[in-house]
Amino acid sequence: MAIATPDRPTTAAPPRFFEAATPMPDARIPSGPLERKWTHRKFENKLVAPANRRKYTVIVVGTGLAGASAAASLGEQGYDVQAFCIHDTPRRAHSIAAQGGINAAKNYKNDGDSVYRLFYDTIKGGDYRAREANVYRLAEVSVDIVDQCAAQGVPFAREYGGLIDNRSFGGAQVERTFYARGQTGQQLLLGAYQAMMRQVQAGTVTLVPRREMLELVVIDGAARGIITRDLVTGAIERHVAHAVLLCTGGYGTAFYLSTNAINSNVTAAWRAHKQGAWFANPCYTQIHPTCIPVSGDHQSKLTLMSESLRNNGRIWVPKSAGDRRPPSEIPEADRDYYLERKYPSFGNLVPRDVASRNAKEVCDDGRGVGDSGLSVYLDFRDDIRRLGRPVIEARYGNLLEMYNRITGDDPFETPMRIYPAVHYTMGGLWVDYHLQSSVPGLFVLGEANFSDHGANRLGASALMQGLADGYFVAPSVVPEYLASARFTDAPANHPAFDAAANAVTGQLDRLLKVGGATTPREFHRALGRLMWDCVGMSRNQAGLERALREIPALRAEFWRDIAVPGTADLKNQSLEYAGRVADYLEFAEVMALDALERAESCGGHFREESQTPEGEALRDDRHFAHVAAWEFTGVGTPPVLHREQLGFEYAHPTQRSYK
Amino acid sequence: MIVNPAPTRTAPKGMRIALRVWRQANATTRGRLVNYQLDDVSPDMSFLEMLDVLNETLIKKGEEPVDFESDCREGICGSCGLMIDGRAHGPLAGTTTCQLHMRTYRDGDEIVIEPWRAEAFPILKDLSVDRSAFDRIIVAGGFVSVNTGAAPDANAVLVPKGDADLAMDAAACIACGACVAQCKNASAALFTGAKVSHLSLLPQGGPERGRRAIRMVQQMDAEGFGSCSNEGECEAVCPKQISIGTIARMNREFTRAALDGAS
Numbered sequence: 063m064a065i066a067t068p069d070r071p072t073t074a075a076p077p078r079f080f081e082a083a084t085p086m087p088d089a090r091i092p093s094g095p096l097e098r099k100w101t102h103r104k105f106e107n108k109l110v111a112p113a114n115r116r117k118y119t120v121i122v123v124g125t126g127l128a129g130a131s132a133a134a135s136l137g138e139q140g141y142d143v144q145a146f147c148i149h150d151t152p153r154r155a156h157s158i159a160a161q162g163g164i165n166a167a168k169n170y171k172n173d174g175d176s177v178y179r180l181f182y183d184t185i186k187g188g189d190y191r192a193r194e195a196n197v198y199r200l201a202e203v204s205v206d207i208v209d210q211c212a213a214q215g216v217p218f219a220r221e222y223g224g225l226i227d228n229r230s231f232g233g234a235q236v237e238r239t240f241y242a243r244g245q246t247g248q249q250l251l252l253g254a255y256q257a258m259m260r261q262v263q264a265g266t267v268t269l270v271p272r273r274e275m276l277e278l279v280v281i282d283g284a285a286r287g288i289i290t291r292d293l294v295t296g297a298i299e300r301h302v303a304h305a306v307l308l309c310t311g312g313y314g315t316a317f318y319l320s321t322n323a324i325n326s327n328v329t330a331a332w333r334a335h336k337q338g339a340w341f342a343n344p345c346y347t348q349i350h351p352t353c354i355p356v357s358g359d360h361q362s363k364l365t366l367m368s369e370s371l372r373n374n375g376r377i378w379v380p381k382s383a384g385d386r387r388p389p390s391e392i393p394e395a396d397r398d399y400y401l402e403r404k405y406p407s408f409g410n411l412v413p414r415d416v417a418s419r420n421a422k423e424v425c426d427d428g429r430g431v432g433d434s435g436l437s438v439y440l441d442f443r444d445d446i447r448r449l450g451r452p453v454i455e456a457r458y459g460n461l462l463e464m465y466n467r468i469t470g471d472d473p474f475e476t477p478m479r480i481y482p483a484v485h486y487t488m489g490g491l492w493v494d495y496h497l498q499s500s501v502p503g504l505f506v507l508g509e510a511n512f513s514d515h516g517a518n519r520l521g522a523s524a525l526m527q528g529l530a531d532g533y534f535v536a537p538s539v540v541p542e543y544l545a546s547a548r549f550t551d552a553p554a555n556h557p558a559f560d561a562a563a564n565a566v567t568g569q570l571d572r573l574l575k576v577g578g579a580t581t582p583r584e585f586h587r588a589l590g591r592l593m594w595d596c597v598g599m600s601r602n603q604a605g606l607e608r609a610l611r612e613i614p615a616l617r618a619e620f621w622r623d624i625a626v627p628g629t630a631d632l633k634n635q636s637l638e639y640a641g642r643v644a645d646y647l648e649f650a651e652v653m654a655l656d657a658l659e660r661a662e663s664c665g666g667h668f669r670e671e672s673q674t675p676e677g678e679a680l681r682d683d684r685h686f687a688h689v690a691a692w693e694f695t696g697v698g699t700p701p702v703l704h705r706e707q708l709g710f711e712y713a714h715p716t717q718r719s720y721k
Numbered sequence: 722m723i724v725n726p727a728p729t730r731t732a733p734k735g736m737r738i739a740l741r742v743w744r745q746a747n748a749t750t751r752g753r754l755v756n757y758q759l760d761d762v763s764p765d766m767s768f769l770e771m772l773d774v775l776n777e778t779l780i781k782k783g784e785e786p787v788d789f790e791s792d793c794r795e796g797i798c799g800s801c802g803l804m805i806d807g808r809a810h811g812p813l814a815g816t817t818t819c820q821l822h823m824r825t826y827r828d829g830d831e832i833v834i835e836p837w838r839a840e841a842f843p844i845l846k847d848l849s850v851d852r853s854a855f856d857r858i859i860v861a862g863g864f865v866s867v868n869t870g871a872a873p874d875a876n877a878v879l880v881p882k883g884d885a886d887l888a889m890d891a892a893a894c895i896a897c898g899a900c901v902a903q904c905k906n907a908s909a910a911l912f913t914g915a916k917v918s919h920l921s922l923l924p925q926g927g928p929e930r931g932r933r934a935i936r937m938v939q940q941m942d943a944e945g946f947g948s949c950s951n952e953g954e955c956e957a958v959c960p961k962q963i964s965i966g967t968i969a970r971m972n973r974e975f976t977r978a979a980l981d982g983a984s
Contacts, residue, residue: 152856156798217889220880257867360773
């Protein structure tokens with residue numbers, strides 16, 4: 063690590079971080095025209111002869127869309143793949159919960175779609191904070207993904223002629239979204255899971271479920287294995303490999319409440335970060351506007367409802383603060399359809415970040431509805447009158463039923479209540495064009511990497527990216543690494559494995575020994591509240607500085623007062639949870655720091671200091687057209703910031719406007 | 722289908738609920754039902770959030786919390802699954818445990834909570850069981866043999882809409898294991914039948930339909946699941962409402978394959 067001068071003149075306060083003294087390493091983006099880059103690179107990449115492949119062991123951590131598809135594809139090539147997951151079976155990964163669909167530039171609808179258009183939409187949607195070459199490759203392989211999934215037996219929605227049906231999603235002007243009812247994520251995951259299980263039968267993939275990765279082992283500067291804990295027996299295990307693929311998803315549960323699954327966590331990524339993998343753009347989180355609001359302190363997670371609801375529902379709150387009348391008694395004149403009022407041309411269909419921020423604003427004004435005052439109405443009344451109940455029921459029956467199941471309210475009788483919730487994280491471990499992190503041999507796929515979505519992800523793009531990385535990118539770039547690297551002997555009793563295993567055991571012991579009075583959930587909830595208030599939908603300098611003061615204090619309190627019953631040598635969910643919360647208490651700091659340092663608004667990151675006179679997000683391309691990649695230097699010590707400048711040769715940055 | 726038709730609720734905030742929960746330290750020790758009392762259960766809580774609250778109080782008392790599995794908590798991942806008053810996933814039709822809410826109960830109710838009970842699903846701890854037998858049934862043949870990169874254009878193979886819809890109905894299975902838990906024979910026929918049906922209904926799964934049916938059924942038997950005797954309890958508790966028609970289809974596929982001499 064090379065440390066240069068502090069980023070700003072030191073007065074009284076110590077520096078929060080250091081600028082890297084060394085230039086940013088090459089992201090290995092191929093030269094040549096955009097549409098030839100990937101083809102060219104695939105040809106340049108070195109190969110491993112079929113007979114030699116089984117001599118290489120590849121560890122895949124996480125078996126969601128990215129992990130399962132990578133494990134299956136590398137297994138098919140003949141590598142010795144070990145696939146780890148924290149669940150009882152790979153099929154439970156949270157990719158399964160994606161509802162809407164997957165984009166592919168097939169142009170099956172003949173409505174003007176193309177690889178270039180999907181590329182352009184994704185770059186623009188990401189608010190010009192992603193790499194052009196990566197995004198073009200994503201759009202390019204999107205067509206192969208859908209072919210692959212259809213061949214696996216994914217039951218895509220069909221037209222009567224037997225062809226696949228497509229729809230428009232998330233405001234896209236072309237119909238390029240493929241879907242399987244409201245369960246696209248489930249069906250794509252099962253396709254990848256089944257492909258992987260076929261390789262289990264073939265003997266190329268070894269499945270290792272109910273394991274949590276607790277350390278990355280780095281030998282001679284390269285990733286050579288992991289330490290896991292068997293979540294049933296508590297055994298600490300060493301796994302040696304030639305390359306490690308992290309496919310462990312996002313960090314949305316840093317906010318405690320999110321639409322992520324209960325077991326989603328940052329632990330694997332964070333521990334890799336502590337071993338040298340840089341964390342890029344951690345402040346980029348996506349807040350989804352149409353979620354079911356919080357009902358009380360007992361709330362453990364939030365449920366997303368497809369944003370397609372905004373096609374027929376009108377969003378409103380009472381005009382005056384403190385109006386507690388039931389919605390049916392609030393006359394038209396006393397209602398504020400604030401999105402329609404402020405954005406006459408897009409109305410209720412403004413992008414996710416705009417809709418979310420406006421909901422927060424009206425609730426902060428005291429005009430929120432429901433017991434908590436933290437929700438807004440999404441009202442189908444007008445369209446039920448106009449189109450009839452059967453039409454609305456046919457379009458949204460499942461969603462309305464789900465809402466009714468959770469809230470007890472009937473959306474046909476009373477307006478639904480919605481509020482934004484954390485949904486997806488665009489930031490993640492920094493990777494080059496080869497999806498390799500700053501640690502050679504450590505690859506990062508899917509939501510876990512800092513990704514192709516820039517500062518904001520478009521609808522139906524997450525499934526596309528996870529499968530692009532796993533089915534098509536990893537199978538070319540991982541063999542290139544295996545063929546090029548020089549591997550030294552790295553036995554499981556290597557001192558680096560000893561040290562890593564001891565670190566894991568040491569932390570587990572430490573957690574059990576505190577014997578405090580506060581539960582992991584209480585600390586998680588406290589952290590989540592702080593992050594939501596200060597690093598949530600709308601951020602400002604004062605709030606971010608408050609977060610940076612309070613996170614270390616909360617972390618210190620955690621290690622003074624955490625309560626973890628039981629032992630480490632048996633199934634112990636409290637111990638698992640406490641370890642994940644401990645990591646979040648470290649990670650949250652760099653998230654807040656990244657948000658503070660990025661003093662512009664872009665995509666899902668809204669800095670109140672950087673807005674147009676109309677109150678819209680104002681990007682600052684002159685100062686912030688870069689990826690911020692953070693290097694770990696120690697818990698509570700200033701990290702080192704590496705900036706990767708982003709260039710736009712094809713898609714020229716413009717300011718978004720939805721007026 | 723609106724499952725909670727009442728627009729206004731009369732249930733009091735803060736119900737008193739008595740719980741009898743199966744506690745078992747690990748696979749080899751004996752388990753028993755333990756009584757707990759909760760005095761402030763909100764009707765808006767999900768069933769699992771009610772257990773979260775119980776666990777918080779247990780940790781505060783220095784006791785081990787109740788081990789149970791859940792993940793997405795929106796009814797799609799299949800992790801959760803509890804025997805609630807003798808019914809898999811509780812009293813509501815088409816509902817996973819995580820989507821059951823306490824407004825279904827009344828102040829003063831007693832609820833008995835047990836793990837799935839089946840020889841092929843050994844108990845790991847408290848309410849968590851080992852369902853890896855399901856994975857091994859899929860490994861035996863629950864896939865289409867197509868390598869990455871070898872696929873034809875997605876629209877090169879036409880699939881009649883009716884077949885695609887039926888396949889989707891079967892593919893909706895979340896592998897929670899409720900079908901096994903409710904069946905008096907602990908049969909996995911609904912789970913296996915759903916996958917056999919999904920893939921045999923589609924042309925992509927056609928070439929392997931015979932060997933798939935034979936191998937998956939053989940593995941199902943090898944795992945120690947019981948036989949299907951057409952009780953229909955699996956269908957009644959399936960949170961995804963998968964039809965026992967899939968079992969008939971599996972039997973047809975199996976018989977056809979056996980007569981064809983597939984293996």
